Amino acid sequence: MLNHNLAVLQTWLALSSVRGLGASRLRRLLAHASPELLLDFPDARLSSLGLTPEQIHLFRSNAKRHSPAVEQWISASTHRHIISCQCAEFPSQLNEAPSAPVLLFVEGDLGNLLLPQIAMVGTRNPTPGGMAAARNLTQELVAKGFVITSGLALGIDAECHRCCVDLGRQTIAVLGSGLANCYPRRNQLLARRILETGGTLVSEFLPDVAPRPEFFPMRNRIISGLSLGTVVVEASVRSGSLITARYALEQGREVFAVPGAIHNPAVAGCLHLIQQGAKLITCAADIEEEVRWQIPVSSKRLSPDRSLPRPPLLDNVGYESTSIDEIVANSGLALTDVMQALLMLEMAGEIESVPGGYVRARRD
Structure with a gap:
């Protein structure tokens, strides 16, 4: 996340606000370096990467300015975040799209x-x-x-x-x-x-x-x-x-x-x-x-506070149809966590979805 380093955040905001740089061009530019490093490039190098003199000037001048509205928005809640396409928190599914934005403002989980x-x-x-x-x-x-x-x-x-x-x-x-x-x-x-x-x-x-x-x-x-x-x-x-x-x-x-x-x-x-x-x-x-x-079989798509111990949940699914209500009641876990874990177990081939619930996959 960029929230915790306002100086770095400002370089990202400065680059992304340059007129004429769409998402695809920004991504091609960022393939060479992050915005804070690009800021140290000489004008001739930035020009060789396709920036016009006006765009270079805007990038450098914008990087020196503060964004009080953005800083105020972030500081108002611990559940507000700004993530760049180079952050670990940026969704990989979206990052695969060449025209995806390079910055996302996020509120919530x-x-x-x-x-x-x-x-x-x-x-x-x-x-x-x-x-x-x-x-x-x-x-x-x-x-x-x-x-x-x-x-x-x-x-x-x-x-x-x-x-x-x-x-x-x-x-x-x-x-x-x-x-x-x-x-x-x-x-x-x-x-x-x-x-x-x-x-x-x-x-x-x-x-x-x-x-x-x-x-x-x-x-x-x-x-x-x-x-x-x-x-x-x-x-x-x-x-x-x-x-x-x-x-x-x-x-x-x-x-x-x-x-x-x-x-x-x-x-x-x-x-x-x-x-x-x-x-x-x-x-x-x-x-x-x-x-x-x-859907990857690994649990990396579960947020850390939602990762579930696989064996205990699997123990609550039998070889005859077990309803979701039964699994929730027997596991003591929240319905949201149970459903996410069941999906992962199904993707891994450990259980199968059947009318009325789930059954344990039989092994030969």
């Missing part, structure tokens, strides 16, 4: 960013059927140990987040504004509930930055980049959700679409995605079977 995530997005004006599908899929996915990532927008996004907090489960919201300028305002209470239930808010923008139309497509690449796959629940052919799906494809991630009636304009975007090769899904199992191979 950093460990959530390292957990297996599924993005769920959709229209801001959903039908009752779309809302029901979003809630049912969310419930099934979190029961399998996935963290739901979305964009805090009205409609499908908010319903997925709301379902998670109603269940007392963590969720990740990526904003198209600064974290101190939560948008849409109607979802500010939902954002607070996300934090209260152990979730996480994420943005690439300075905390006090107001939302702008062009920021939302930028936000979408983070949503898809953090996730193993993107689920489009309900969307028109001109929906921003299709932008998220396109980013997912560009990042080499899975795209899933919930089907609907062919004459319903609210699902026309989903049907288009299915025609283009997205997987038609009706339940969480359809998603899990496509992404499970991408």
Whole structure:
């Protein structure tokens, strides 16, 4: 994290604020050195790396300035963080995307960013059927140990987040504004509930930055980049959700679409995605079977305070179907921890998911 070294943080802020340096160019530049080292490069060297004289001047002058708004935002809470693409806390899944931001502002539990995530997005004006599908899929996915990532927008996004907090489960919201300028305002209470239930808010923008139309497509690449796959629940052919799906494809991630009636304009975007090769899904199992191979067997995706002793939990799963409620009761662990550990044990081939719960895998 950069929180604890304000001088280093300022060099990152200075470089990332230089006009004309998009995420891809910044990443190519950072392949040569960190910002604090780049600051010591002579102008001729920086010029050879593609910076114009104006950009070099901006970088050097910005590095000498303080960012009181940023410093104030960080100091207001121990749960606020700034992480760079060179920090260990930066999610590797997102770091693989060449257009990913080089800085993330995070409020809440950093460990959530390292957990297996599924993005769920959709229209801001959903039908009752779309809302029901979003809630049912969310419930099934979190029961399998996935963290739901979305964009805090009205409609499908908010319903997925709301379902998670109603269940007392963590969720990740990526904003198209600064974290101190939560948008849409109607979802500010939902954002607070996300934090209260152990979730996480994420943005690439300075905390006090107001939302702008062009920021939302930028936000979408983070949503898809953090996730193993993107689920489009309900969307028109001109929906921003299709932008998220396109980013997912560009990042080499899975795209899933919930089907609907062919004459319903609210699902026309989903049907288009299915025609283009997205997987038609009706339940969480359809998603899990496509992404499970991408989840590392090691427990490194568990945040340190959530790592579980494997043998004691495994002892609570029998060779006949054992319900999740039984496992929780017998292990004495929290439901969230149990679900994450069960997912890891299933990925390791120690247990199998069956109707009604889990069974111990039989060894030949």
